[in-house]
Amino acid sequence: MIKIFIYHEEECNRKKCTSLRLGRKGFAKIVKTMNQIPRGAIVLNPLSKKALSREDKQRIIRHGLAAIDCSWKNVRKSSEIFKVGRYHRALPFLVAANPIAYGRPFVLSTAEAIASTLYIIGLKDMAKEIMSNFKWGPHFLQLNKELLDAYSKAKTSKEVVKIQKEVMEGIKNG
Template sequence: MKIVVYHAEECDRKKCTSLKLGRKGKFKIVSSLNQLPRGALVLNPFSEKAVSPEDRDMVLRRGIAALDCSWKKVKKSSVIFQTARNHRSLPFLVAANPTNYGKPCILSTAEAVAATLYIVGLKDIASDIMSYFKWGPHFLDLNRELLEAYSRAENSLEVVEIQKKFIGG
């Protein structure tokens, strides 16, 4: 399974979760959008369709494509979101990384990829990715109830319903 990250060079390289996982061989870091795998699940915070267990086969066959950029510049860097079809957003989760700890939906790239893997049922791989960070296992613990609920959903609509119930929408 491929996890390919387009790195927009907008972050503090010392704190960058993608670059660390790239050095560890867990992510492939690319600097050109043409290097993203065709047909991959594209993590897109603007997508109306949420990641769900029904995406498992796509993730296994085609992989995950993510954008590593500053949350402050995500709209400017979002050209990646115009290049693919299989866009998915993540449902409500809380960040555990030191930069955005406790902030809802402002996840690091590592957290976003791990959450995707967890939701589609690849929980061991999600745990492995988070194990590279001191705070990583805490991300999974902090969000365990929601991640488990999302991973039991049938499809994107059910994931969104679970999210709505949780946040009171």
């Protein structure tokens, strides 16, 4: 089982928080300080210059996966948190299916981000199990299935970025 850690900034509606639900269900450990995230863990960081890819799988299995749950409105303010560590990865283009940000690209809930990570590194069943905890969860995987499958076939971060660029150009050109 992959160790999943979530640093929770307490900036959300606790009743709707996907991180807290994952913590209650035993899928993740909610931590109060960044020091509680194991050294060497992959940290999901929307500001990272390197994209997540299959090449991160062994590090995630060995050291764990960490997400930082903070408001998208305050993500720039929270950017100091993201500067710690060198194993930070950004997720590629995906579209949210959660009720708060439905249809918005890149604005994923923490659960969507974690499930996307697991899917991309080849742990699709675990991604499905995590998303089954939310009414809209299976729809997220279906909505992004083509993208997730393409990203999961890419071997490196550069290949993921290339796929994302092609997707973005396709959207731009309509």
